[in-house]
Amino acid sequence: GKMSFSFLSRGIASVLGLTQTEIEKFEDISGAISRVHPNDLPQVIMTSVASARKGEPWQCQFRVKNNSDSEGYRWVLGAARPQALENGDMVWYGYLTDISQQKEFESKLDEARRTAEKASQIKSDFLSMISHELRTPLNAISGSVYSLLQENPNTSQKSALNTINFAVENLIIMINDLLDFQKIEAGKLTIEKAPFNLRNLVEQVMKGLSFHARDSKNDLQLHLSEGLDMRVNGDKTRLSQIMNNLITNALKFTHEGNVDVSIKLQDLKSGRAKVYFEVKDTGIGIAPENQTKIFNDFDQVKPTFSTKYGGTGLGLSITRKLLNLMGSTIALESEVGKGSRFFFELDLEVSDQEVQVEKPVTGSTQDFSKLHLLMAEDNDVNALVLGKIIKKWGYTFDRVGDGAQAVEILKDHQYDCILMDIQMPVMDGFEATQEIKKNIDTPVIALTAAAKLEIMEKIEECGFDGFVAKPIDAAELLKKIKEVISEKN
Known part of the structure; x- marks a missing residue:
């Protein structure tokens, strides 16, 4: 001892x-x-x-x-x-x-790490706040345009309204780019694996960009090889986004030229398909010294490009990062004045599942001609716009200004569906929905300008029956209302 x-x-x-x-x-x-x-x-x-x-x-x-x-x-x-x-x-x-010096160094490193994490969080919160603040007025603009388009405007008015709509859609794309960038930076963006038809997806993307092609006076052509009419497992939303980014860029930087989209099935064996994607244009082209630069965050070939062509400079950066998450890399061949060719390969698993197709509810006696809705919205402008949309559908509604009022009014009134804003004073949409679901099973749809991943997770936790992002697409909201009511019945 x-x-x-x-x-x-x-x-x-x-x-x-x-x-x-x-x-x-x-x-x-x-x-x-x-x-x-x-x-x-x-x-x-x-x-x-x-x-x-x-x-x-x-x-x-x-x-x-x-x-x-x-x-x-x-x-x-x-x-x-x-x-x-x-x-x-x-x-x-x-x-x-x-080891005092080593410990001091470790302490400084730890402090630097915490400072960096705090700065990253501030940036993330700032992007989230800005996107929310931008979506709120955009919601009012797009809703008002929708209402005006329903009132049989004359040709010149319709043209002006379509121009406003196009501008709003471009702003929404930029906001979504910022949010995607934020998610990728935070490591919170995941690639889904669900069955979809490859040929149908590509054709939908091309159909959606046909107006853009006519507007930019370009000939947009799709070239598909045999065997692409098949189901594969993957993230169709993100693949659509990649295709949209590349084709939109090609149309943006080409005037009165050609944009050719080629999809080829290169190999099919052991339940896997190797597919080659290519977007080729006859546009302005990219100089060799700028061909790496264009894939950087917030980077464009020249500062004047942002004023002339618009955009955040994030489209190609996000495209590259999404493809990396899918196990692929994007390549580029380009010559100034002659055009560019972006291409990549994807190794996709062939699906043995049936693609889920929305089927009409058979034997349903649900009448959607007259519905009575509750709107919980604290912003007067948003409430006015949404109210006009609901009236256009021929429906009636009551409006409350916060979650606590929504909980209170439901004690004495019945509604077919509740449209619940998330960010509200007194009681937010999350708390209100949790309280409502304790007593009644009326379907609740979340309406929010924020699209952060954490909010999406919380929406599922709190018992919402559906979700529609602001700026609200009236057709999407009406479809969602009918869906959630049908499911409850």
Whole structure:
């Protein structure tokens, strides 16, 4: 049970802060123990005892007093190897070393990491806040345009309204780019795996861009090889986004030229399809020194490009990152004045599942001609616009200004569906929906300008029956209302 020191190096004095006299009299471990920081003492003792019992090497980091008079502490790393002797004694060979500088460096690194994380969080919150603030007025604009288009405008008015709609859609694309960028940066964007028909998806994307092609006076052509009319497992939303980004760019930087989209089935075996995608244009082209630059975040070939062609400079960056998440890389061949060719390959799993097709509800007696809705919306402009849309459908509604009022009115009134804004004073949409669902099963649709991943997860947790993002697409909202009511019935 005794401990003695057969050898102490002279360096031990500086590490433990001992005087020469103290070293000469250093026979008992208690002399060293008394110098250890009280918070580190239990760890020193426990690791030493455990090491002695098991006969395993000992290592421990702890603080010791600078010297007898000082209140300051320094960090020490201790390491030793025990060896059992025949007489039952345990001999330790080891060292103590001052690691104060290392600890200080670690502390600075940790502080820098926390600062970087905080800055990243501030950036993330800023992007989320800005997107929310932008979506709110956009919601009012798109809703008002929808209402005006229903009132049989004349040709010149219709043209002006379509121009406004096009501008709003472009703004929404930019906001979505920022949010996608934020999700990818935070590592929160995941690639789904669900069955979809490859040929149908590509044809839908092309159909959606036909107006853009006519507007930019370009000839947009699709070239499909045989065998693409098949079901594959993948993320059709993100693949659509990639195709949209590449084709939209090609149309944007080409005027009165050709944009050719080619999809080829290169290989099909062992339940996997190797598919080649290409978007080729006869546009302005990209100089060799800029061909890497265009895939950088917020980067464009020249600052003047953003004023002339618009955009955030994130489209190709997001495209590259999405393809990386899908296990692919994007390549580019281009020549100034002659055009560009973007291409990539995807290795897709052939699906053996049937693609889910929306079928009309047979035998349903549900009448959608007259519905009574509850609207929970604190913003007066948004409420006015949404109210006009609901009236156009021929439906009636009541409006409340916060979640608490929604909970209260439902005690005495019945509604076919509740349209619930998420961000509201007094009680937000999350709390209100949780309260409502405790007592009644009326379908609740979340309406929000925020599209952060955490909010999407919370929407599912709180019992919402559906979700529609702002700016609200009136046709999408009407479809969602009918869907949730049909499901409840």
